[in-house]
Amino acid sequence: MDLFNQDFDVLRNYLPKDGTVHFYGYVLSQDMATNYFQKLLKSIEWKNDEAILFGKRMVTSRKVAWYGDKAFDYRYSNTTKLALPWTKELIELKELVEQKTKETYNSCLLNLYHDGSEGMAWHSDGEKDLKKYGAIASLSFGAERKFSFKHKITKEKINLLLTHGSLLVMKDETQTHWLHRLPPTKKINTPRINLTFRTINKLC
Numbered sequence: 001m002d003l004f005n006q007d008f009d010v011l012r013n014y015l016p017k018d019g020t021v022h023f024y025g026y027v028l029s030q031d032m033a034t035n036y037f038q039k040l041l042k043s044i045e046w047k048n049d050e051a052i053l054f055g056k057r058m059v060t061s062r063k064v065a066w067y068g069d070k071a072f073d074y075r076y077s078n079t080t081k082l083a084l085p086w087t088k089e090l091i092e093l094k095e096l097v098e099q100k101t102k103e104t105y106n107s108c109l110l111n112l113y114h115d116g117s118e119g120m121a122w123h124s125d126g127e128k129d130l131k132k133y134g135a136i137a138s139l140s141f142g143a144e145r146k147f148s149f150k151h152k153i154t155k156e157k158i159n160l161l162l163t164h165g166s167l168l169v170m171k172d173e174t175q176t177h178w179l180h181r182l183p184p185t186k187k188i189n190t191p192r193i194n195l196t197f198r199t200i201n202k203l204c
């Protein structure tokens with residue numbers, strides 16, 4: 001199968017209303033995606049995520065990292081994180097994503113899910129330091145995982161499969177009206193890395 005010969009309509013909006021989601025399918029060959037996956041596993045400063053929930057400090061088994069143009073701080077799940085400077089691979093991937101989505105980004109939040117027991121609960125990426133209605137581009141490596149959107153009022157659901165080397169973008173009012181999640185699954189026992197490129201307003 002020629003993975004570049006896919007007929008994804010990149011202009012298609014996967015959301016029926018109140019936001020825009022485009023799925024680009026594979027934007028890297030499978031060999032290149034595997035190469036990046038292995039390099040990212042090694043070169044990124046992965047840390048267990050910390051969040052303050054109901055006043056309690058929680059540590060997730062999923063690992064995270066945050067990189068950006070400047071060492072700006074970013075409030076996320078009630079904790080503050082300092083961005084690390086871009087690595088070579090992240091700059092290459094940022095350029096690829098910017099070229100595909102025709103948008104620019106100044107930071108990237110990375111997630112490492114060790115297996116299907118790790119996921120991310122329903123949320124929207126509406127932190128106040130994020131550019132309002134800015135695009136969020138999500139690049140996936142490793143295990144194929146289901147990704148879901150749920151409308152905040154109507155509860156309509158949209159499901160997508162995020163494959164190795166594929167790119168998704170969420171923009172316009174998506175974060176205002178839709179939640180998204182990465183559901184845990186018993187079917188997957190291999191790791192996945194996800195990169196979400198974003199634009200942070202506040203630079204320090």
Ligand SMILES: O=C(O)CCC(=O)C(=O)O
Nearest residue numbers: 109111120125182194196
């Ligand atoms: O892992 C994913 O595909 C989604 C990650 C996500 O929603 C986030 O980091 O805000």
Ligand SMILES: [Fe+2]
Nearest residue numbers: 123124125180
């Ligand atoms: Fe998110």
